[in-house]
Amino acid sequence: MKSIKDRIEIIIGDITQIDTEAIVNAANKSLMGGGGVDGAIHRAAGQMLKEECRRLGGCETGEAKITNGYNLKAKYVIHTVGPVYRDGRHNEPELLRNCYENSLKLAIENNIKTIAFPSISKGAYGYPIKEAAPIAIKTVVDFLNRHSEIEKVIFVLFSQTDFDTYKRVLSEYI
Numbered sequence: 793m794k795s796i797k798d799r800i801e802i803i804i805g806d807i808t809q810i811d812t813e814a815i816v817n818a819a820n821k822s823l824m825g826g827g828g829v830d831g832a833i834h835r836a837a838g839q840m841l842k843e844e845c846r847r848l849g850g851c852e853t854g855e856a857k858i859t860n861g862y863n864l865k866a867k868y869v870i871h872t873v874g875p876v877y878r879d880g881r882h883n884e885p886e887l888l889r890n891c892y893e894n895s896l897k898l899a900i901e902n903n904i905k906t907i908a909f910p911s912i913s914k915g916a917y918g919y920p921i922k923e924a925a926p927i928a929i930k931t932v933v934d935f936l937n938r939h940s941e942i943e944k945v946i947f948v949l950f951s952q953t954d955f956d957t958y959k960r961v962l963s964e965y966i
């Protein structure tokens with residue numbers, strides 16, 4: 793089996809352009825679209841995504857739901873709802889961990905082997921990157937160690953600072 797290093801990639805880019813089998817959306821509880829990466833994914837996927845999302849009836853924080861990808865290169869979108877950051881003492885770390893873990897579980901249930909994540913909660917939901925990055929990396933690395941089914945996870949960052957932070961955290965962790 794490939795090493796963890798070969799199964800994780802960190803890049804700067806636009807997640808709507810990534811051709812993994814699934815991309816993860818940092819959605820809100822309504823699943824009806826919003827700003828940031830959510831808006832970008834809905835625009836790129838097209839109206840059909842909104843129609844499928846409407847039928848899902850929302851999603852709780854830390855949970856994940858799957859839809860088709862429609863006009864995206866990715867076949868599926870996994871929608872997960874990150875915690876709104878208050879001060880880090882309101883269960884935010886566990887809820888953020890759940891987002892990564894539940895998205896990966898859903899991937900396995902749907903036979904998905906390649907998946908891309910944005911930095912969940914790092915935008916409008918205000919999670920500091922220095923706290924969010926170790927949670928994202930550690931949860932994914934630990935999951936990959938337990939589940940050989942997932943071949944590749946790509947973290948798609950939207951800024952140089954976020955990219956540098958993820959790179960540093962990964963090199964410290966594995």
Ligand code: ADP
Binds near residue numbers: 819830913
């Ligand atoms: P949240 O509400 O969970 O904080 P946001 O969409 O506001 O979600 O932000 C999550 C992260 O996604 C932020 O770092 C933001 O810069 C980034 N982002 C925004 N658009 C894209 C995109 N097209 N591809 C990848 N990341 C994106």
